[in-house]
Amino acid sequence: MKRIFLIALFTLLLSPSSSFAQTTQTCTNYRFTTHNNKYGACVDLQALNSFLHWSYDEATGSVDLAYRHVGMKPTRWVAWAINPTGKGMVGSQSLVAYRNPNGILKAYTSPVMGYGTNLQEGNLSFQVPKISADFSNNEMTIFATIVLPKNMTTVSHVWQEGPVRGDNHLGMHPLGGDNVKSMGTLDLLSGKVTTTKGGTSGTLHFKQVHGIINAVSWGFLMPVGAITARYMKVFQSADPAWFYAHIICQSSAYLLGIAGAGTGIYLGNKSHGIQHSTHRTIGILLLVLGFIQVLALKLRPKKEHKYRIWWNFYHHSVGYAIIILSIFNIFEGFNILNPLKIWRLVYACILVALGAIAAILEVVTRVMVIRQRRKIENPETNVRAAA
Numbered sequence: 001m002k003r004i005f006l007i008a009l010f011t012l013l014l015s016p017s018s019s020f021a022q023t024t025q026t027c028t029n030y031r032f033t034t035h036n037n038k039y040g041a042c043v044d045l046q047a048l049n050s051f052l053h054w055s056y057d058e059a060t061g062s063v064d065l066a067y068r069h070v071g072m073k074p075t076r077w078v079a080w081a082i083n084p085t086g087k088g089m090v091g092s093q094s095l096v097a098y099r100n101p102n103g104i105l106k107a108y109t110s111p112v113m114g115y116g117t118n119l120q121e122g123n124l125s126f127q128v129p130k131i132s133a134d135f136s137n138n139e140m141t142i143f144a145t146i147v148l149p150k151n152m153t154t155v156s157h158v159w160q161e162g163p164v165r166g167d168n169h170l171g172m173h174p175l176g177g178d179n180v181k182s183m184g185t186l187d188l189l190s191g192k193v194t195t196t197k198g199g200t201s202g203t204l205h206f207k208q209v210h211g212i213i214n215a216v217s218w219g220f221l222m223p224v225g226a227i228t229a230r231y232m233k234v235f236q237s238a239d240p241a242w243f244y245a246h247i248i249c250q251s252s253a254y255l256l257g258i259a260g261a262g263t264g265i266y267l268g269n270k271s272h273g274i275q276h277s278t279h280r281t282i283g284i285l286l287l288v289l290g291f292i293q294v295l296a297l298k299l300r301p302k303k304e305h306k307y308r309i310w311w312n313f314y315h316h317s318v319g320y321a322i323i324i325l326s327i328f329n330i331f332e333g334f335n336i337l338n339p340l341k342i343w344r345l346v347y348a349c350i351l352v353a354l355g356a357i358a359a360i361l362e363v364v365t366r367v368m369v370i371r372q373r374r375k376i377e378n379p380e381t382n383v384r385a386a387a
Contacts, residue, residue, distance in 0.1 A: 225249030
């Protein structure tokens with residue numbers, strides 16, 4: 001009985017479809033059942049259980065390749081790409097494959113122009129005469145022939161995997177672990193591979209920091225400061241505490257916003273020519289409007305001054321414009337970074353909560369103001385009521 005168990009265990013471990021066999025695979029001992037093992041070079045990629053096989057014709061720049069991703073579920077997509085203009089994801093020219101819910105395989109090309117990509121089908125910057133895919137034993141393989149510009153023998157390449165959300169919708173890949181390590185430099189002639197460390201991970205970290213700082217500053221502290229100034233000053237017991245609370249909220253928001261702008265400038269320099277014009281323009285406008293608001297405090301007339309009403313109108317209008325633009329730009333940032341949906345939901349819930357608080361305070365303070373006006377307009381009635 002013990003002998004039978006050992007034989008069964010040994011057979012299971014050596015089975016090509018077993019997870020043990022897949023994780024211990026190397027590219028050199030793999031044999032294709034199709035394509036006649038025509039590939040002259042291969043490499044075990046350092047992340048995501050992936051392997052790359054290729055043959056390179058230096059005279060024509062043609063590359064016949066097979067990208068393999070083992071141990072994957074049928075509800076995942078895979079992609080391998082070359083970035084001709086830089087390193088990392090943005091600007092990469094990708095080969096994508098997935099199996100839709102009906103079990104139909106699809107292989108196509110997709111140029112990646114931004115971090116919020118859904119890997120839409122499109123032409124690449126170089127020719128791809130052939131592309132196909134195969135899925136079996138929890139292994140996806142992309143077969144392709146690409147034609148690179150002459151003398152491009154060393155390329156930056158990236159590879160990824162993520163969830164299939166529907167028939168034609170590919171979800172965002174995970175933002176941690178091996179998914180931020182899957183990039184490097186490949187020499188097509190020698191087969192030498194250089195691992196790129198920290199590029200995607202570092203940039204992604206700055207993106208997350210940039211998003212968090214600006215969401216807290218422009219997207220939370222600014223609205224809280226506005227709510228404080230609009231509603232708390234109605235309560236006589238809160239004077240002048242509401243003013244200092246308002247100043248602290250808005251000043252902190254602006255200083256954090258400057259730090260957020262710094263990370264934005266850094267990311268812009270690392271974007272290799274890919275610019276998010278709307279997001280960047282609104283960000284610059286917010287900094288300018290915020291600076292004007294700070295300067296306006298120096299020009300604030302006294303309460304009894306005849307121009308005070310116009311200053312109030314200007315100050316309130318610019319303040320509300322900043323809040324509206326900030327919220328819009330934060331959601332624009334969500335579209336660029338494309339994080340997990342839970343973060344959009346969390347921020348939306350925060351906005352709903354702030355809106356509900358503002359609505360309640362609007363009703364309460366209006367009632368208080370109306371009562372105060374009645375007391376001022378009818379002092380005799382108040383005296384009789386007191387008597």
